[in-house]
Amino acid sequence: MAETTLPGMVPDTPVASRGYWSSVFRRLRGDWVTIFCLVVLLAIILSAIFAPWVAPVDPYKTSVIRRLKDIGTPGFPLGTDELGRDMLSRLIYGGRLSLLMGITPVINALVIGSLLGIVAGFVGGKINMVIMRTVDVFYAFPSVLLAIAISGALGAGLVNSIVSLTIVFVPPITRVAESVTTSVRNLDFVEAARASGAGSWTIIRVHVLGNVLGPVFVFATGLISVSIILASGLSFLGLGVRPPEPEWGLMLNTLRQSIYVNPWVCALPGVMIFITSICFNMMSDGLRAAMDVRA
Amino acid sequence: MTAALRQDAAPVAAPARVPLVSVEGLTVKFKGGDGSIAAVNGVDFTLERGKVLTILGESGSGKSVTLKAMMRLHPARKTTYGGKIMIGGRNILALSERELVQVRGSVVSMIFQEPMLAFDPVYTIGHQIAETVVRHEGVSRRDADKRALDLLEMVQIPSAARRLKAYPHEMSGGMRQRAMIALALSCRPDLLLADEPTTALDATVQMQVLVLLRQLQREMGMAVIFVTHDMGVAAEIADDVAVMYAGRFIEAGPVGPVIGKRLHPYTEGLLASTVHGASRGERLETIPGSPPNLAKLPSGCSFAPRCKYVEQRCRETEIPLFKPEPDHSARCLRIDR
Numbered sequence: 001m002a003e004t005t006l007p008g009m010v011p012d013t014p015v016a017s018r019g020y021w022s023s024v025f026r027r028l029r030g031d032w033v034t035i036f037c038l039v040v041l042l043a044i045i046l047s048a049i050f051a052p053w054v055a056p057v058d059p060y061k062t063s064v065i066r067r068l069k070d071i072g073t074p075g076f077p078l079g080t081d082e083l084g085r086d087m088l089s090r091l092i093y094g095g096r097l098s099l100l101m102g103i104t105p106v107i108n109a110l111v112i113g114s115l116l117g118i119v120a121g122f123v124g125g126k127i128n129m130v131i132m133r134t135v136d137v138f139y140a141f142p143s144v145l146l147a148i149a150i151s152g153a154l155g156a157g158l159v160n161s162i163v164s165l166t167i168v169f170v171p172p173i174t175r176v177a178e179s180v181t182t183s184v185r186n187l188d189f190v191e192a193a194r195a196s197g198a199g200s201w202t203i204i205r206v207h208v209l210g211n212v213l214g215p216v217f218v219f220a221t222g223l224i225s226v227s228i229i230l231a232s233g234l235s236f237l238g239l240g241v242r243p244p245e246p247e248w249g250l251m252l253n254t255l256r257q258s259i260y261v262n263p264w265v266c267a268l269p270g271v272m273i274f275i276t277s278i279c280f281n282m283m284s285d286g287l288r289a290a291m292d293v294r295a
Numbered sequence: 296m297t298a299a300l301r302q303d304a305a306p307v308a309a310p311a312r313v314p315l316v317s318v319e320g321l322t323v324k325f326k327g328g329d330g331s332i333a334a335v336n337g338v339d340f341t342l343e344r345g346k347v348l349t350i351l352g353e354s355g356s357g358k359s360v361t362l363k364a365m366m367r368l369h370p371a372r373k374t375t376y377g378g379k380i381m382i383g384g385r386n387i388l389a390l391s392e393r394e395l396v397q398v399r400g401s402v403v404s405m406i407f408q409e410p411m412l413a414f415d416p417v418y419t420i421g422h423q424i425a426e427t428v429v430r431h432e433g434v435s436r437r438d439a440d441k442r443a444l445d446l447l448e449m450v451q452i453p454s455a456a457r458r459l460k461a462y463p464h465e466m467s468g469g470m471r472q473r474a475m476i477a478l479a480l481s482c483r484p485d486l487l488l489a490d491e492p493t494t495a496l497d498a499t500v501q502m503q504v505l506v507l508l509r510q511l512q513r514e515m516g517m518a519v520i521f522v523t524h525d526m527g528v529a530a531e532i533a534d535d536v537a538v539m540y541a542g543r544f545i546e547a548g549p550v551g552p553v554i555g556k557r558l559h560p561y562t563e564g565l566l567a568s569t570v571h572g573a574s575r576g577e578r579l580e581t582i583p584g585s586p587p588n589l590a591k592l593p594s595g596c597s598f599a600p601r602c603k604y605v606e607q608r609c610r611e612t613e614i615p616l617f618k619p620e621p622d623h624s625a626r627c628l629r630i631d632r
Contacts (some may be wrong), residue, residue, distance in 0.1 A: 123373070144584045187412060188407055188409055188412035188413045189412060189413050189414055189415045189416075190366060191407075191413075192405070192407055192413040192414070192475075192478075193415070194399065195366055195368060195399055195400065195404060195405040195407075195488075196399060196400035196405075196427045196430075196478065196479070196481075197397065197399040197400030197401060197427065197431055198396070198400075198427075198429055198430065199392075199393075199400075202430070206418075206426070207415050210415065210418065211415070211416070211417055211482060212416045214417070230374075240399060262346050
């Protein structure tokens with residue numbers, strides 16, 4: 001990597017040729033924190049996807065006699081909840097909805113926000129004004145409040161909470177995309193591309209997208225952690241999915257009353273939310289470093 | 296008379312020798328927040344195939360603006376052009392956006408001052424050259440890659456095959472500028488525009504790049520418009536020199552006479568202020584003051600406020616073009632006497 005070319009020196013053995021992704025991968029390989037986070041996330045995501053095979057028992061099966069068992073109870077490694085359902089199975093199943101509610105809004109917002117931001121940044125002028133000032137209006141509200149307000153207006157439910165979170169995340173992504181596009185648009189290589197006969201469409205597709213998507217993508221992965229917390233928050237307040245669906249935020253809410261009976265078990269959904277969101281955060285930082293070609 | 300300024304409607308030259316480039320009364324105005332800025336105020340020149348015209352001038356003299364106008368690269372919304380730019384029979388200023396895209400890169404192409412910034416950092420050099428070739432010639436990706444390799448060899452980049460896959464930041468400044476030249480020449484343009492291509496390079500590399508450019512220009516028979524503020528560079532590469540000040544050519548002609556005779560006091564000042572102009576031990580001369588504000592040009596000669604020979608009449612009328620010799624001309628009243 002570190003090839004130093006002294007002035008006037010003609011290197012005989014230039015850098016080995018390699019693709020962009022292989023160099024990203026190579027830089028990622030040396031970063032054990034990111035790798036650890038990736039592994040944890042992968043475990044959580046895979047177990048959520050394959051929940052029916054991974055979970056030891058049915059997460060909906062209640063039992064009056066084994067309510068709020070301790071962590072480590074034989075047969076129930078993470079104890080049971082207030083209705084006697086297996087916590088481990090519920091946490092694994094809960095990942096499905098929590099991740100869906102956390103990640104989908106960010107993906108939606110990534111598409112909508114980059115589109116708006118690139119258009120605003122590239123076209124400029126009045127269109128930029130209209131888009132960015134509209135975005136600023138949404139910025140005026142704290143994100144939690146905005147999510148609750150929209151969710152409340154639309155009514156509780158999975159789809160509605162995804163819609164409301166999407167609306168919350170479009171403005172920040174638009175803003176990042178717009179600012180990167182504006183700075184890229186004024187760089188010499190865009191003029192150079194124009195001078196070599198590239199039309200506006202080619203410039204957007206090749207040069208703007210190529211330079212904007214990286215930072216926007218990294219920014220968006222950082223938002224996933226916030227999104228998971230917000231989604232759990234909506235469920236906690238009863239604006240997300242309804243019981244008896246296992247979902248981490250909702251589980252936290254229903255176990256709330258039992259916190260003095262068995263605090264460790266009651267904290268478990270929160271622990272999952274914490275682990276998932278911090279892993280997304282750390283991974284986003286690692287990706288940011290690894291994806292910078294100039295690093 | 297290649298790069299001679301033409302006063303009035305000059306008698307039409309014999310149609311057999313149609314110059315590649317002919318610019319008439321070019322003006323470029325930028326609309327700003329507070330009024331418009333007249334960056335180019337009437338430039339006329341012609342340039343034949345295989346010739347190099349160097350435009351000399353200080354920062355802000357309008358030389359780069361003129362160059363970019365040759366491809367209509369200025370932002371359309373803020374720029375007003377006037378006059379006529381004929382390149383190979385096409386009036387650049389009258390082309391549609393679609394036709395313009397065809398011309399850029401294939402008929403006319405450009406090399407930039409900062410080779411670091413002129414390449415997109417997220418793509419390899421080879422990718423960016425091949426991209427241009429595919430765009431203009433519609434060849435397959437593989438043929439384009441092959442062409443890119445040939446081009447890198449042509450500009451004498453060592454181990455070209457491996458350099459194709461290098462990212463811009465992995466190359467040195469001189470290497471990048473060579474790659475930039477390769478990119479600009481990828482579709483064999485008739486006219487190459489060079490915007491201070493050696494300014495950002497160190498002295499030894501500067502010379503190598505100049506020699507390479509000159510050599511490629513001769514081999515390919517291109518016309519080149521070369522913008523610089525460096526007299527030495529101009530003398531090295533030019534057939535014709537035009538000295539630009541406040542958006543006008545104030546002196547133009549073949550390189551020998553312009554540097555030898557210096558009709559205009561500004562040219563004289565420019566030459567005196569280079570290191571080559573003074574002998575050892577002497578203090579270098581400078582031109583006092585700075586170029587005029589293009590938003591409000593002085594009446595009469597725009598150089599008058601800084602000129603040591605200034606007279607009352609200089610400030611009164613537009614200075615016409617004087618031609619003491621058929622192909623050497625300047626805008627200065629002192630020639631009249």
